[in-house]
Amino acid sequence: MACSRGAASPDAHTQRRLFAASAGYCQNPGCANELFVDAGGESFHIAEMAHVFAANDGGPRSNPQLSKAERGAFENLVVLCANCHTKVDKAPDAFPDSMMLGWKREHANKLRGLFGAVRFDDRAAARQVIEPLLAQNFAIFQQYGPHIEAALNPESGAAEQWKRKMLTRILPANRRVLAVLDANRHLLRDGEWATVERFRQHIDDLEAFHIEGSRQDASRFPGELSNILDV
Incomplete structure (x- = not known):
């Protein structure tokens, strides 16, 4: 832009x-x-x-x-x-x-x-909104992420495909998940608050890399987020 x-x-x-x-x-x-x-x-x-x-x-x-x-x-x-x-x-x-x-x-x-960024009364309802988004992002990473064999071939187009998936699918989904979590902080347990903040920094780093072209390594996706709001 x-x-x-x-x-x-x-x-x-x-x-x-x-x-x-x-x-x-x-x-x-x-x-x-x-x-x-x-x-x-x-x-x-x-x-x-x-x-x-x-x-x-x-x-x-x-x-x-x-x-x-x-x-x-x-x-x-x-x-x-x-x-x-x-x-x-x-x-x-x-x-x-x-x-x-x-x-x-x-x-x-x-x-x-x-985005479903509304205040829910229970953890299960909030989890129901974010779970498919987390599953989608994980599936995209598994199929197109920089770790796949095709990514090692600069002529394969895999890098461009991964960037497109990141911009059009993963980053918007990340923002949706974060919006739901922020709207439902009252449902989070003590340890989950820290996970959400690590996820926020992860999003910021990814956007800096893929939108601004920053060459600094992005922080890792917090694995604990996969189970957040579990009942």
Whole structure:
């Protein structure tokens, strides 16, 4: 999600928040475009960071009273597909700031509903939501992870396939699991709180590696998470 707007550009942390908030989909509720696309044997993203109030004075929906830092803040950015980004900037009067901020809120509310990030009364109910997500991620890792034999062959395409699975499946599922756990901290036992925090750091490291291109090793997935909220 590139942006070359100087001080009005989001920093690395904001970029990760934006990616997490999008869950891999354009934040325009009238658009169903996925932000990661497979074509011609390659995987690429069409995600673009749109400024609600323009990065520069005189741009779409400009607000000269905002500082550069405020223009590059999470609250002033929406993740859109390339088509929607072009539309909102070419016709700013048709897409005012209130509409774009409304899109972001609606997208967040929709994700909260899809993610099942509600407060449950018992551990079994919360576990029922996260268990299939954990199973999905484990199955993807087993089949496509960097440990498989094909990953040793740079011409196999296995590395690109693994990155696509990470961006479109594993990272969004991780965020969903974390949202459910955060909403149900009242159900966690003492030792499980620490597991959730290790999982949070694991997610942060994975996103830094796969989204920002950080070369630092990611922390390991906490194995105890596989059994969290067991009754």
